[in-house]
Amino acid sequence: MPRITGTALVLLFCLLLWQTLHLLVGASSLASPFQTVVKLGSLLATAEFWQNVAETMRAFAAAFLISLVGGIALGILLGVRRLAGNVAEPILVNLYSIPKVVLYPLVLLCFGLGISAKIAFGVMHGLIPITLFSMNAIRQMKPVYRRTAQVLRLSSAQSAFTVILPAILPEVISGVRLGFSLTLLGVLIGEMFASQRGLGFMLISAINIGQIDTIMAVALLLTIVAVTCNSLLLLLNRRMGYR
Template identity: 30%
Template sequence: MTMRIDEGAAMGTSAPVSRAVKDFEAGLARRKLLVYVCQFAFGVAFLSFWQWASGRLIDPFFISSPAAVFGKLYTWLLNGDLFNHLSITLYATAIGFAIGSAIGFSLGLLFGKFAFLAEVLDPYITALYSIPKLALAPLFIIWFGIGIESKIAVSASIVFFVVFLNTFSGVREVNPIFIHATQIMGASQWGVMRTVIIPSAMAWVITGLKVSVPYALVGTVIGEFMSANRGIGFIIAQATGLFDTNSVFAGIIVLAFVGAVINGLLKITEGHLLRWRA
């Protein structure tokens, strides 16, 4: 005869704990919904005030209006200009982001692992990091020409330092006890790197990637401002020369939307890569 035991009843805590957990999760869900509602309400209120203020408080020449800006975006969407120019900007941003992230992550691991190398090169890295990246754009144009390569170079140079510094800091913050314990169990240097150092530093790396995304976009747009015949930066620069405020704001909104979408995707990726911390 098998005796069935209700462990929750035996402990005397199952029902209260279960209710508490459900209440807590429900509270989180309500708070999340409230945040979304407030975000939407704020956006509607901002656009409404902008539309009202245009022509009443401020000349539309300076601030345009949501109706005119979204009308311009609709025109770009219909004639294909939005896709053509946005694809060029996104391509340069993606390639620059990938190159800068890969080099920054690799060198961050290397310098974090070998402290002596980091100490030797520290003043040189600090000096390079202190250079305004905008000042490098003309140099990259001279080196790589006025094509898309110079925009990729500007974007990659900005992303590199952000990812490098975050990766380096993350590696240096790894608890030595974990490293020694893994080595005692017979792990190789690569095994320690793969199972301890990289996972422990991943939170720092993801933070660096999230921070560097807007800068990658900024780097590309800066390059397009200086020399380009395609891209969102080119549209904004051309519109500025023609005093076309509608196109300037439309280009800015496109860049803001792209940056928000990319950051949202990075948050999803962060949750997946760092799920072990939950």
């Protein structure tokens, strides 16, 4: 109950701050909460908006699946092989520190215009964090788990799926939470640069013509989706941590 009350107070504070900023800067710079909700409601009633949502969700689902499976598999591989992990970790960190926008021309050259480029841009954002979380979770794992797998003479695949992955699952979910948000961000940025459909395209189009209410409505929808999914993953992470 106290947690629900605290969440409600935070939401109320954010709404009051939003309304205050709207009154200070005016509707031409920031739509009010009421205007934003009304605009979002009108967008949800149009078929074109749902087509853009479907386009974004298709690209995001593919990018997140690749980031999830690839990140966990690569993280386990580098975590088990300590030398390979020690060599790969600084490389991955340095790669992730590069602003992804400067790599977008290369992505377009390799994948062309369309959904493939958006998926690639999403994977570029989400793969490395999940890999690093998974790899470091194995490094911090109790040695008894791996020794047990050796005593039972499990194969590498059996050891990974029946011993290592269950042992590091709470830490992996933490990486997945971060990877989820960053993958979505990457897909949206990809849609802003080279796309004719999607929520990112809607955002950049609204920015170009100054439709503040549309910008705020799309941002509100994305915030609700991201916060809801992140909260569900956090709840799962806490439950796994208590086991």
